[in-house]
Amino acid sequence: MAPLPAAQAASPSACPPYRQTPRPVKVYVTSHELKATGTAHFFNFLLNSSDYRxxxxxxxxxxxxxxxxxxxxxxxxxxxxxxxxxxxxxxxxxxxxxxxxxxxxxxxxxxxxxxxxxxxxxxxxxxxxxxxxxxxxxxxxxxxxxxxxxxxxxxxxxxxxxxxxxxxxxxxxxxALINEELYAGVYIDFMGTDAAIFRTMGKQTAMRTDQYNSRWLNDPAFVRAQLIPDSSERNDDKLYFFFREKSADAPLSPGVYSRIGRICLNDDGGHCCLVNKWSTFLKARLVCSVPGPDGIETHFDELQDVFIQQTQDTKNPVIYAVFSASGSVFKGSAVCVYSMADIRMVFNGPFAHKEGPNYQWMPYTGKMPYPRPGTCPGGTFTPSMKSTKDYPDEVINFMRSHPLMYHSVYPTHRQPLVVRTNVNYRFTTVAVDQVDAADGRYEVLFLGTDRGTVQKVIVLPRDDMETEELMLEEIEVFKVPAPIKTMTISSKRQQLYVSSAVGVTQRSRRQDIRHGNPIRQCRGYNSNANKNAVEAKDNSDRRKELRVEGRVLRTEQGLLLRALQLADSGLYSCTATENNFKHTVTKVQLRVLSSRAVHAVLVQAESPPGLPG
Structure with a gap:
């Protein structure tokens, strides 16, 4: 798919068929309730400061x-x-x-x-x-x-x-500070018109992107920089930049594109037109879209945040990205997940090239100079070249005029992991945690919003290769609502740290997940950190815990009461407790008409499944 012009603008009929509303198992926790649990700490006592970013x-x-x-x-x-x-x-x-x-x-x-x-x-x-x-x-x-x-x-x-x-x-x-060299995506002038990816400090030559060249950077907003090795050969190491920028082809395309760019760490710059400028800089479009029934994609074009989930293979982390859409047709947010295999495939593919009577974007089909533009010197494919300054003129000239890849990077399964539309907020940040449960490992998403809340979400696989989203809770993390700016997780200490303009909040993030079923949770399928109970409320309004013994049996469908008695009538509540915070997940009213008429009854929840806590 050509990077420009973009897919057609979505129409109201093209709203995504994707499940936009997660299963309703969410708990909304106010800042006051969060403070009462004793699991959170708030830091904001510097009276003359702000913007804890x-x-x-x-x-x-x-x-x-x-x-x-x-x-x-x-x-x-x-x-x-x-x-x-x-x-x-x-x-x-x-x-x-x-x-x-x-x-x-x-x-x-x-x-x-x-x-x-x-x-x-x-x-x-x-x-x-x-x-x-x-x-x-x-x-x-x-x-x-x-x-x-x-x-x-x-x-x-x-x-x-x-x-x-x-x-x-x-x-x-x-x-990113690497080997005492600072790489930065930054605006370097007082007026804020000269954006650059800069390298300063260290022993290598100071380097930057081509100045005032809209093909390279066009009024970008930088989001993240991350070193990701390509192979066991260190000369292949590349630094990836995530950013969004204005389209150079508006109004024929969306006003903003999301990008992933990269440079070689050992780039020494070129000669001629690229002295002290990157000679390996390339970029590609990051697409986060929902395919509609009429073939028109609904795009979330504005990249807001990126989280890099490391794996056992340092060359292949999983990339989570938050996007928003702010067009006239609809507003919303989405989370898309990308693999490094897909990203590398795009960077190894054709370059974008403008040609033809209408000056359209096409894949470059001419003779490719050697070494391939964007290749690192002294790496796997160029062992004999020790510096980018040794690259031929045709490579340097090609790089200056062809920084964009023709193909776009699409998310895993070609659709978002999470979508929100028709809501009064947008996602601003994302952090991802891994939680071990009895039936496997789950990835828990913490999604910050511009209204000052954090949503806790898991996405469960289904048998049909689809996924199902479970929103466990939404938490007001600050007394004074402010957009969430940054989040980071300490898995070692089971803590989530959140910052905004008004302060920093620390909160316990532990929460084990099991199938999202309250009945199973209430039957004791839980971790030591998550105690659940079923309580029976009799006619004298006294609450007692229902012990699973004798005439009470656990089943896959719920609790089985044998030899039913009139005193068993009442309201049965399933309560989840985590870190002293209690929440009633579901209630079942039981009426016993006659102890002789019924010898057993199954207490089964009819409310939507799922357990926060």
Whole structure:
């Protein structure tokens, strides 16, 4: 499928036939209820700060590093409110005044918004902030081990943040620090017009994408950067960038495309037109769409967040991506899952090329220069070439004019894993956890929304190769609702960390899943962390737990009461308990007309199946 123009715009009749409403087993937990469970901690007591956007988890030091306006924080992973270490790092008063005079403080932007925190070595972090529209970077000493209780800025190691951190705090910066070299997707000018994928620091040559070349980057919004090896040969290693950008062909196509781009880590740049510029940069379109009954796809075009789920094979992680749609036809969000095999197949396929009387996008069919554009020097296919500077002119010229792949990357099974339409919110972030249950391993999705909630979702396989979504709960994680900015999971500590403009929340994320059936849960098919009970309520309004013994038997269909008595009449409740939070899953009213008439009765739930907790 040609990347441009895109699939036709969806019409109301083309709304996806996909299951948009998950099974109704959800529990809605307010921030007040969440606080009452004792399973959550809220950090937001810096009165003069905001925008807690950057989270870096450090399992070795048992710390969570947080970047906000004018502050860098080191929080205890076990309890984020316990003895926080705080660095106050505002912009200078002179710089703030200059920023205000330039007219950039309409929404309080003239502060030092921390936008980059990367581990430098065992003892130091590398941290950058917007510096009141004058980016600045520094090293932070965090000590060698957690017991050191050290956290301070190295005052003699301040340096310019240009090419490392954006000027504008509203513009996200993505980065990866690899072998003491910083790779960043960033806007590098005061006016926010020059976007680049930059490499600074380290021993290699400083490098960037071709400047003001809309074929390479067209007003991008960077989302994620991730190193993913291609093979056992380190010279093949590539850094992948996830971003969205404006279409260069509007109004013939959607206004925004989602992209996955990549570069070789050992790219030294080219010659002629690509001196100190990437000579291996390629990009492809990421498609997240639902096929309609009339063949027209409903697209979610705006990439919002990416989560990389590592596997035993470091070359083949699973990629979860959150998209939104904001067109005039419909609004919604979706989660799509991609495999590295599909991504590599697209990058190994034909290049996009414009030709013909209408200057249309076509697959390039001319002679391919050697080595193939985008190939890393000294790698599996180019062992004799030690540097991209050795590449022939035809390779360099081809790369500059053909950065786009012709085919798009489609999700697994060619459809989203989760879809939401006709709702009053959008997904903003995603984090994925793996939970072991008696019948296998499940992947639990935590989906942050722009209304300040986190949805907890699992997707179960079905016999017909389809999937079924179960939304277990939706939680208000902040007292003051604010869009969720970042989420990260500590599987080691069974914790989920969530940030927004108003603070950071830590919450226990443990929850074991079994078939989504409350009757089975209530019959004791559960983990030690999840105790469930069936209670009987008699006419005197006293509650008691119904013991499974003697005349009460467990069956696949429910609880079997033998030798029924008149006293067995009442309301039977199935209650799930997790971390002191109780929720009634279902209730069954039993009326016994005569103890002689019925010798046994099966108590069976009729409510929708599923168990939160």
């Amino acid at each position: 950057i989270l870096l988890k450090d399992e070795d030091h048992d710390r969570m590093y947080v970047g906000s306006k004018d502050y860098v924080l080191s929080l205890d992973l076990h309890d984020i409110n316990r003895e926080p270490l705080i660095i106050h790092w505002p912009a200078s008063q002179q710089r703030i005044e200059e920023c205000i005079l330039s007219g950039k403080n309409s929404n309080g932007e003239c502060g030092n918004f921390i936008r980059l925190i990367q581990p430098w070595n065992r003892t130091h972090l590398y941290v950058c902030g917007t510096g009141a529209y004058n980016p600045i970077c520094a090293f932070v000493n965090r000590g060698r081990k957690a017991q050191d209780y050290i956290f301070y800025l190295e005052p003699d190691k301040l340096e310019s943040g240009k090419g490392k951190c954006s000027y504008d705090p509203k513009v996200d910066t993505v980065s």
